[in-house]
Amino acid sequence: MKKRVAIIGAAYRFPGSASATFWQALQDGKDLVTRVAPERWSQEAFWHPDRRHPGTSVSFAAGSLGDVSGFDAAFFGISPREAAHMDPQQRIMLELAWEGFEDAGIPPSALRGSQCGVYLGVASLDYAYRMTDDLSALEASSATGNTASIVANRLSWYGLTRQGVG
Template sequence: MNEKIAIVGMACRFPGGVTNPDEFWELLRNETDAVTEIPAGRFGTDFYRHPNKREPGRSYTFAAGVLDDVAGFDANFFGISPREAAQMDPQQRLLLELAWEAFEDAGMPPRAQRGTRCGVYVGVASPDYGNRSMDDLSAIDPYSATGNTLSIASNRLSYWFDLRGPSMSIDTACSSSLVALHQAVRALESGEADTAIAGGVNLLLHPFGFVAFSKASMLSPRGRCRAFDATADGYVRAEGGAVVVLKTLARALADGDTIHAVIAGTGVNSDGFSQGGISVPGAAAQADLLRTV
């Protein structure tokens, strides 16, 4: 099956103060550099910083694309108690806000989606907030498991909006949100879902990722990505979130929806074995995927 899919709703949060798609477009048009650094008070970056990557337990950089506010959340609006909200991964909180805004952007009243066959597909790979709990087991309470399990990131949306389509969190590292989108498209094409929410979220809330990637020399010591450039010396981590609401193009036209864009096709494969190690891309396999799509 190869039915075209319409994007009828969008919402996002990105570094550089971006709170909606229009602001994101302006950031791109203005070629704004939104890379800064993890705030020192988030998890004590000064303690974990060291210029030598061989220094145990340290990172040589904390350059990152950072959201302005990762803690703010109107728990009362979503009917969540302060105690539960405190144990919820901020990624779950952000997804709730983005899903609500995406439904509104689509002209679909969020509360009217209850009981519908709307699927939820979320790309999420970071367990940082849960790792913070592991640092202090005495802080664990009855909300810790549901608040920090990645599988709940998608099901939190299905539960709160009472959506009855498939609900899954997808972790394929850097490609998580793209694979989530692919699964959403397939569900719409097959009729498994009538509408779908697809998106991704990533917040940098623990030093583990920085320390681990420093040891592997993955992070740029200069704090800048230079993709396809001879001077490239690593990449820069970033946080953010985005959600789109999807329908088949035929249904979106019939419903009179505003159509932001049309997805003509998607595809997924694996690089399989690649020279240089498991984290090194396989150019031939990726080119083959592009041809297939």
């Protein structure tokens, strides 16, 4: 390998644990998998003992991050209205990027003009599918807030335009 990569900062979210307690949870052998919260959907309606039965489940194990609604939209220069239409994956990505810079001790403004790339993946578009339940609630920011191809762009735009934050 001609070029080396060094990880100098990290940020993450794992089920049932905060960044400060994750390592201890691993050392203790703690199971961070829980059950799907009952308010998410009726487990009674979807449970079936035969795993081959279509549209049902035999397990409700979940690796949930819990309440992801505590996003500080103003900190990231995003209106509350736009934030309400953003997939939680986009909100969490912005928070994690900021935390990663903090962990590394690098101000995001230090990257301006550097050869830095933003590469990430998005797991699913569940939030977008949920939003289509009420088509009258969709607006212009619903598209950018729920399109997987926008996620890396949102972070790079934030890094180039919000240099003075923090």
